[in-house]
Amino acid sequence: MATEGDNSGAGATPRVPHDAIITRIVERAPGTRSFFLRLSAAQRFVFKPGQFISCLLPIGGQTMLRPYSLASSPGDPEIEICLNRVPGGVGTAYLFGLEVGAPLRFTGPWGTFILEEPPAAECVFIADGTGVAAIRPMLWRALRGPGAHPIRLHYAAVSRAHLLYADEIEAAARAHAQFTFVPLLGTPLTEEIERRYVNADHDRGRHFFICGVGDIVPRLRDLLRRSGYERRAVQYEKW
Amino acid sequence: MAKMRVLFENGDPERIIEFDPSKAPFQHDGRAGSILDILVGHGIHLEHACGGNCACTTCHVIVKEGFNRLSEAEESELDLLDKAPGLTPISRLGCQAVIEGDADITVVVPRFTINAA
Numbered sequence: 001m002a003t004e005g006d007n008s009g010a011g012a013t014p015r016v017p018h019d020a021i022i023t024r025i026v027e028r029a030p031g032t033r034s035f036f037l038r039l040s041a042a043q044r045f046v047f048k049p050g051q052f053i054s055c056l057l058p059i060g061g062q063t064m065l066r067p068y069s070l071a072s073s074p075g076d077p078e079i080e081i082c083l084n085r086v087p088g089g090v091g092t093a094y095l096f097g098l099e100v101g102a103p104l105r106f107t108g109p110w111g112t113f114i115l116e117e118p119p120a121a122e123c124v125f126i127a128d129g130t131g132v133a134a135i136r137p138m139l140w141r142a143l144r145g146p147g148a149h150p151i152r153l154h155y156a157a158v159s160r161a162h163l164l165y166a167d168e169i170e171a172a173a174r175a176h177a178q179f180t181f182v183p184l185l186g187t188p189l190t191e192e193i194e195r196r197y198v199n200a201d202h203d204r205g206r207h208f209f210i211c212g213v214g215d216i217v218p219r220l221r222d223l224l225r226r227s228g229y230e231r232r233a234v235q236y237e238k239w
Numbered sequence: 240m241a242k243m244r245v246l247f248e249n250g251d252p253e254r255i256i257e258f259d260p261s262k263a264p265f266q267h268d269g270r271a272g273s274i275l276d277i278l279v280g281h282g283i284h285l286e287h288a289c290g291g292n293c294a295c296t297t298c299h300v301i302v303k304e305g306f307n308r309l310s311e312a313e314e315s316e317l318d319l320l321d322k323a324p325g326l327t328p329i330s331r332l333g334c335q336a337v338i339e340g341d342a343d344i345t346v347v348v349p350r351f352t353i354n355a356a
Binding site: 107 | 290292294322
Protein backbone atom coordinates (compact mmCIF):
# COMPACT_ATOMS: atom_id res chain seq x y z
CA MET A 1 0.00 0.00 0.00
CA ALA A 2 1.52 3.31 -0.98
CA THR A 3 1.77 5.69 1.93
CA GLU A 4 2.91 9.24 2.21
CA GLY A 5 5.90 10.15 4.28
CA ASP A 6 9.53 11.05 4.32
CA ASN A 7 11.90 9.20 2.05
CA SER A 8 15.26 10.64 2.94
CA GLY A 9 16.98 7.38 2.12
CA ALA A 10 18.00 6.94 5.73
CA GLY A 11 15.46 4.17 6.25
CA ALA A 12 14.13 2.11 3.35
CA THR A 13 16.49 1.98 0.42
CA PRO A 14 14.97 2.53 -3.02
CA ARG A 15 17.13 -0.20 -4.56
CA VAL A 16 15.32 -3.01 -2.71
CA PRO A 17 12.81 -4.33 -5.28
CA HIS A 18 9.08 -4.17 -4.69
CA ASP A 19 6.83 -6.89 -6.08
CA ALA A 20 3.48 -5.51 -7.21
CA ILE A 21 0.42 -6.93 -8.90
CA ILE A 22 -1.32 -5.15 -11.76
CA THR A 23 -4.85 -4.42 -10.56
CA ARG A 24 -6.18 -2.33 -13.45
CA ILE A 25 -5.19 -1.37 -16.97
CA VAL A 26 -6.77 1.71 -18.54
CA GLU A 27 -6.36 2.71 -22.18
CA ARG A 28 -6.13 6.49 -21.79
CA ALA A 29 -5.56 7.21 -25.49
CA PRO A 30 -4.62 5.21 -28.59
CA GLY A 31 -1.27 3.64 -27.69
CA THR A 32 -1.22 5.12 -24.19
CA ARG A 33 -1.95 2.94 -21.20
CA SER A 34 -2.09 3.36 -17.43
CA PHE A 35 -1.08 0.43 -15.28
CA PHE A 36 -2.33 0.42 -11.70
CA LEU A 37 -0.24 -1.49 -9.20
CA ARG A 38 -0.87 -2.69 -5.70
CA LEU A 39 1.72 -3.85 -3.22
CA SER A 40 1.10 -6.38 -0.49
CA ALA A 41 0.31 -4.87 2.91
CA ALA A 42 3.73 -5.88 4.18
CA GLN A 43 5.56 -3.64 1.71
CA ARG A 44 6.09 0.01 2.52
CA PHE A 45 6.53 2.36 -0.41
CA VAL A 46 6.77 6.12 0.02
CA PHE A 47 7.60 8.66 -2.62
CA LYS A 48 7.46 12.34 -3.43
CA PRO A 49 5.46 13.94 -6.24
CA GLY A 50 7.51 13.86 -9.44
CA GLN A 51 9.56 10.75 -8.73
CA PHE A 52 9.78 7.63 -10.88
CA ILE A 53 10.20 3.88 -10.51
CA SER A 54 12.49 1.52 -12.43
CA CYS A 55 10.56 -1.49 -13.64
CA LEU A 56 12.58 -4.70 -13.84
CA LEU A 57 11.27 -6.56 -16.87
CA PRO A 58 12.17 -10.19 -17.59
CA ILE A 59 12.72 -10.10 -21.35
CA GLY A 60 14.66 -12.60 -23.41
CA GLY A 61 16.34 -14.21 -20.43
CA GLN A 62 17.59 -10.86 -19.12
CA THR A 63 16.26 -8.30 -16.68
CA MET A 64 15.71 -5.05 -18.54
CA LEU A 65 15.29 -1.79 -16.67
CA ARG A 66 12.64 0.72 -17.76
CA PRO A 67 11.91 3.91 -15.77
CA TYR A 68 8.40 5.35 -15.54
CA SER A 69 7.13 8.40 -13.68
CA LEU A 70 4.68 7.87 -10.84
CA ALA A 71 1.42 9.37 -12.11
CA SER A 72 -0.33 8.70 -8.81
CA SER A 73 0.05 10.72 -5.64
CA PRO A 74 1.61 9.57 -2.38
CA GLY A 75 -1.24 8.17 -0.33
CA ASP A 76 -3.27 6.87 -3.29
CA PRO A 77 -4.45 3.29 -2.78
CA GLU A 78 -2.82 2.20 -6.07
CA ILE A 79 0.42 3.15 -7.77
CA GLU A 80 -0.10 4.35 -11.33
CA ILE A 81 2.33 4.55 -14.23
CA CYS A 82 1.23 5.85 -17.63
CA LEU A 83 3.18 5.16 -20.78
CA ASN A 84 3.15 5.20 -24.56
CA ARG A 85 3.71 2.11 -26.63
CA VAL A 86 7.08 2.70 -28.31
CA PRO A 87 7.18 1.33 -31.89
CA GLY A 88 9.73 -1.48 -31.85
CA GLY A 89 10.36 -1.01 -28.15
CA VAL A 90 10.89 -4.26 -26.26
CA GLY A 91 10.04 -2.75 -22.86
CA THR A 92 6.65 -1.35 -23.79
CA ALA A 93 5.92 -4.43 -25.93
CA TYR A 94 6.38 -6.52 -22.80
CA LEU A 95 4.28 -4.23 -20.64
CA PHE A 96 1.46 -3.90 -23.16
CA GLY A 97 1.33 -7.72 -23.22
CA LEU A 98 0.60 -7.91 -19.50
CA GLU A 99 -2.88 -8.48 -18.11
CA VAL A 100 -4.59 -7.70 -14.81
CA GLY A 101 -3.19 -9.99 -12.16
CA ALA A 102 0.32 -10.09 -13.66
CA PRO A 103 3.27 -9.35 -11.37
CA LEU A 104 5.51 -6.34 -11.89
CA ARG A 105 8.77 -5.82 -10.03
CA PHE A 106 10.31 -2.39 -9.58
CA THR A 107 12.82 -0.40 -7.58
CA GLY A 108 12.41 3.11 -6.36
CA PRO A 109 11.37 5.72 -5.87
CA TRP A 110 14.06 7.59 -7.71
CA GLY A 111 14.55 11.09 -9.02
CA THR A 112 15.16 14.61 -7.82
CA PHE A 113 12.54 16.28 -10.03
CA ILE A 114 10.11 16.77 -7.16
CA LEU A 115 7.64 19.18 -5.67
CA GLU A 116 7.12 18.75 -1.95
CA GLU A 117 5.76 22.09 -0.81
CA PRO A 118 3.53 24.38 -2.84
CA PRO A 119 5.84 27.12 -4.13
CA ALA A 120 5.55 30.53 -2.52
CA ALA A 121 5.51 32.09 -5.97
CA GLU A 122 3.64 31.80 -9.26
CA CYS A 123 3.98 28.15 -10.29
CA VAL A 124 4.03 27.10 -13.94
CA PHE A 125 3.81 23.46 -14.94
CA ILE A 126 4.71 22.56 -18.50
CA ALA A 127 3.93 19.07 -19.75
CA ASP A 128 4.57 17.61 -23.18
CA GLY A 129 2.74 14.36 -23.99
CA THR A 130 3.14 11.66 -21.35
CA GLY A 131 5.36 14.07 -19.41
CA VAL A 132 2.09 14.98 -17.71
CA ALA A 133 2.43 11.78 -15.68
CA ALA A 134 5.13 13.27 -13.43
CA ILE A 135 3.45 16.68 -13.38
CA ARG A 136 0.08 15.31 -12.22
CA PRO A 137 1.02 14.52 -8.59
CA MET A 138 3.05 17.72 -8.44
CA LEU A 139 0.00 19.71 -9.53
CA TRP A 140 -2.19 18.09 -6.88
CA ARG A 141 0.43 18.86 -4.26
CA ALA A 142 0.65 22.49 -5.41
CA LEU A 143 -3.13 22.82 -5.21
CA ARG A 144 -2.99 21.88 -1.53
CA GLY A 145 -1.41 25.26 -0.87
CA PRO A 146 -3.27 28.28 0.43
CA GLY A 147 -4.00 29.55 -3.08
CA ALA A 148 -2.09 32.76 -2.67
CA HIS A 149 -0.21 32.41 -5.96
CA PRO A 150 -1.33 31.53 -9.49
CA ILE A 151 -0.76 28.02 -10.76
CA ARG A 152 -0.78 27.24 -14.49
CA LEU A 153 -0.46 24.03 -16.41
CA HIS A 154 0.52 24.28 -20.08
CA TYR A 155 -0.04 20.85 -21.56
CA ALA A 156 0.88 20.08 -25.17
CA ALA A 157 -0.51 16.97 -26.86
CA VAL A 158 -0.86 15.79 -30.42
CA SER A 159 -4.66 15.70 -30.19
CA ARG A 160 -7.52 16.20 -27.75
CA ALA A 161 -7.66 12.43 -27.37
CA HIS A 162 -4.06 12.48 -26.14
CA LEU A 163 -4.69 15.11 -23.48
CA LEU A 164 -4.38 12.66 -20.63
CA TYR A 165 -6.36 13.28 -17.44
CA ALA A 166 -8.11 16.20 -19.18
CA ASP A 167 -11.41 15.75 -17.35
CA GLU A 168 -9.92 15.82 -13.87
CA ILE A 169 -7.59 18.70 -14.70
CA GLU A 170 -10.49 20.74 -16.09
CA ALA A 171 -12.49 19.95 -12.97
CA ALA A 172 -9.60 21.14 -10.82
CA ALA A 173 -9.47 24.39 -12.80
CA ARG A 174 -13.16 24.96 -12.07
CA ALA A 175 -12.69 24.17 -8.39
CA HIS A 176 -9.54 26.23 -7.75
CA ALA A 177 -9.67 29.90 -8.73
CA GLN A 178 -5.87 30.22 -8.68
CA PHE A 179 -5.38 27.38 -11.21
CA THR A 180 -5.55 27.84 -14.99
CA PHE A 181 -5.33 24.92 -17.41
CA VAL A 182 -3.92 25.80 -20.83
CA PRO A 183 -4.10 22.84 -23.23
CA LEU A 184 -2.10 23.23 -26.44
CA LEU A 185 -3.10 21.20 -29.44
CA GLY A 186 -1.74 23.26 -32.29
CA THR A 187 0.30 26.11 -30.90
CA PRO A 188 3.97 25.23 -30.53
CA LEU A 189 4.85 25.01 -26.87
CA THR A 190 8.02 27.13 -27.04
CA GLU A 191 6.19 29.98 -28.74
CA GLU A 192 3.48 29.94 -26.08
CA ILE A 193 5.96 29.91 -23.19
CA GLU A 194 8.06 32.66 -24.74
CA ARG A 195 5.00 34.81 -25.31
CA ARG A 196 3.64 34.45 -21.80
CA TYR A 197 6.70 34.24 -19.59
CA VAL A 198 9.53 35.92 -21.48
CA ASN A 199 7.99 38.66 -23.62
CA ALA A 200 4.87 39.50 -21.61
CA ASP A 201 6.53 41.10 -18.59
CA HIS A 202 9.70 41.45 -16.53
CA ASP A 203 8.52 39.22 -13.69
CA ARG A 204 11.25 36.65 -13.16
CA GLY A 205 10.03 35.29 -9.83
CA ARG A 206 8.04 32.39 -11.25
CA HIS A 207 8.88 28.72 -10.63
CA PHE A 208 8.73 26.27 -13.52
CA PHE A 209 8.36 22.49 -13.58
CA ILE A 210 8.82 21.00 -17.05
CA CYS A 211 8.47 17.37 -18.10
CA GLY A 212 8.39 15.74 -21.50
CA VAL A 213 10.11 13.51 -23.99
CA GLY A 214 12.88 14.81 -26.22
CA ASP A 215 14.58 18.10 -26.92
CA ILE A 216 11.56 20.27 -26.19
CA VAL A 217 12.51 20.09 -22.51
CA PRO A 218 16.06 21.50 -22.69
CA ARG A 219 14.86 24.03 -25.27
CA LEU A 220 12.28 25.36 -22.81
CA ARG A 221 14.84 25.26 -20.00
CA ASP A 222 17.31 27.32 -22.00
CA LEU A 223 14.62 29.76 -23.18
CA LEU A 224 13.59 30.52 -19.61
CA ARG A 225 17.03 30.60 -18.01
CA ARG A 226 18.50 32.81 -20.72
CA SER A 227 15.62 35.23 -20.27
CA GLY A 228 16.60 35.78 -16.65
CA TYR A 229 14.84 33.15 -14.56
CA GLU A 230 17.02 31.79 -11.77
CA ARG A 231 18.55 28.42 -12.68
CA ARG A 232 16.97 26.62 -9.78
CA ALA A 233 13.59 28.16 -10.51
CA VAL A 234 13.48 26.11 -13.71
CA GLN A 235 13.21 22.44 -12.77
CA TYR A 236 12.80 19.81 -15.44
CA GLU A 237 12.95 16.18 -16.39
CA LYS A 238 13.61 14.97 -19.90
CA TRP A 239 12.91 11.42 -21.05
CA MET B 240 43.61 0.66 -25.68
CA ALA B 241 42.17 2.57 -22.73
CA LYS B 242 42.21 1.54 -19.12
CA MET B 243 39.74 2.14 -16.33
CA ARG B 244 40.56 1.47 -12.70
CA VAL B 245 37.46 1.17 -10.52
CA LEU B 246 37.58 1.71 -6.78
CA PHE B 247 34.60 1.13 -4.51
CA GLU B 248 33.99 3.26 -1.45
CA ASN B 249 32.19 0.35 0.19
CA GLY B 250 35.41 -1.67 0.21
CA ASP B 251 34.70 -4.04 -2.70
CA PRO B 252 37.91 -5.12 -4.43
CA GLU B 253 39.42 -2.86 -7.05
CA ARG B 254 38.74 -3.76 -10.69
CA ILE B 255 40.69 -2.89 -13.79
CA ILE B 256 39.17 -2.84 -17.26
CA GLU B 257 41.12 -2.58 -20.48
CA PHE B 258 38.99 -1.66 -23.44
CA ASP B 259 39.01 -0.34 -26.97
CA PRO B 260 36.95 2.89 -26.99
CA SER B 261 36.25 2.45 -30.70
CA LYS B 262 34.22 -0.67 -29.90
CA ALA B 263 31.62 1.30 -27.92
CA PRO B 264 28.79 0.94 -27.13
CA PHE B 265 29.32 -2.20 -25.07
CA GLN B 266 25.70 -2.35 -23.93
CA HIS B 267 22.46 -0.33 -24.20
CA ASP B 268 22.36 2.14 -21.31
CA GLY B 269 23.94 5.56 -21.14
CA ARG B 270 25.90 7.32 -23.85
CA ALA B 271 28.15 5.15 -26.00
CA GLY B 272 31.65 5.05 -24.53
CA SER B 273 30.49 6.56 -21.24
CA ILE B 274 31.80 5.44 -17.87
CA LEU B 275 28.50 3.62 -17.37
CA ASP B 276 28.78 1.92 -20.75
CA ILE B 277 32.31 0.70 -19.97
CA LEU B 278 31.47 -0.52 -16.47
CA VAL B 279 28.20 -2.31 -17.22
CA GLY B 280 29.52 -3.56 -20.54
CA HIS B 281 32.34 -5.28 -18.68
CA GLY B 282 30.19 -6.83 -16.00
CA ILE B 283 30.65 -4.23 -13.25
CA HIS B 284 27.47 -3.01 -11.63
CA LEU B 285 26.83 0.72 -11.46
CA GLU B 286 23.40 1.83 -10.37
CA HIS B 287 21.51 3.71 -13.11
CA ALA B 288 17.90 3.92 -12.04
CA CYS B 289 16.75 6.03 -14.99
CA GLY B 290 18.34 3.67 -17.48
CA GLY B 291 21.23 6.02 -18.24
CA ASN B 292 18.93 8.75 -19.54
CA CYS B 293 20.34 11.64 -17.47
CA ALA B 294 17.30 11.80 -15.21
CA CYS B 295 18.76 10.84 -11.82
CA THR B 296 22.09 10.82 -9.97
CA THR B 297 22.46 7.15 -9.14
CA CYS B 298 25.38 6.70 -11.56
CA HIS B 299 27.38 9.43 -9.84
CA VAL B 300 31.11 8.62 -9.80
CA ILE B 301 34.20 10.49 -8.63
CA VAL B 302 36.92 10.69 -11.24
CA LYS B 303 40.26 10.48 -9.43
CA GLU B 304 42.38 10.30 -12.57
CA GLY B 305 41.70 11.27 -16.16
CA PHE B 306 39.01 13.86 -15.39
CA ASN B 307 40.22 15.98 -18.32
CA ARG B 308 40.01 13.02 -20.69
CA LEU B 309 36.23 12.99 -20.46
CA SER B 310 33.70 14.77 -22.64
CA GLU B 311 32.56 18.08 -21.26
CA ALA B 312 29.52 18.02 -18.99
CA GLU B 313 26.42 19.57 -20.50
CA GLU B 314 23.84 21.59 -18.60
CA SER B 315 21.51 18.64 -17.97
CA GLU B 316 24.29 16.70 -16.27
CA LEU B 317 25.45 19.71 -14.26
CA ASP B 318 21.90 20.38 -13.05
CA LEU B 319 21.63 16.81 -11.77
CA LEU B 320 25.12 16.79 -10.24
CA ASP B 321 24.02 19.77 -8.13
CA LYS B 322 21.74 17.31 -6.35
CA ALA B 323 24.10 14.34 -6.09
CA PRO B 324 24.83 13.20 -2.53
CA GLY B 325 28.53 13.54 -1.77
CA LEU B 326 29.18 15.86 -4.72
CA THR B 327 32.86 16.73 -5.33
CA PRO B 328 34.56 19.01 -7.87
CA ILE B 329 35.61 15.89 -9.79
CA SER B 330 32.17 14.26 -9.85
CA ARG B 331 30.49 13.15 -13.06
CA LEU B 332 27.42 11.18 -14.00
CA GLY B 333 28.62 7.85 -15.34
CA CYS B 334 25.94 7.72 -18.01
CA GLN B 335 27.01 11.03 -19.55
CA ALA B 336 30.79 11.26 -19.26
CA VAL B 337 32.37 9.75 -22.38
CA ILE B 338 36.02 8.71 -22.35
CA GLU B 339 37.83 10.42 -25.20
CA GLY B 340 40.53 8.35 -26.85
CA ASP B 341 42.93 5.90 -25.25
CA ALA B 342 42.95 7.26 -21.74
CA ASP B 343 43.72 5.99 -18.28
CA ILE B 344 40.81 6.74 -15.98
CA THR B 345 40.35 6.02 -12.31
CA VAL B 346 36.85 6.25 -10.88
CA VAL B 347 35.50 5.81 -7.38
CA VAL B 348 31.96 4.49 -6.97
CA PRO B 349 30.58 6.27 -3.91
CA ARG B 350 29.03 4.31 -1.07
CA PHE B 351 25.73 6.12 -1.43
CA THR B 352 24.28 6.65 -4.87
CA ILE B 353 20.76 6.95 -3.62
CA ASN B 354 18.65 9.86 -4.80
CA ALA B 355 18.01 11.16 -1.30
CA ALA B 356 14.97 13.13 -2.34
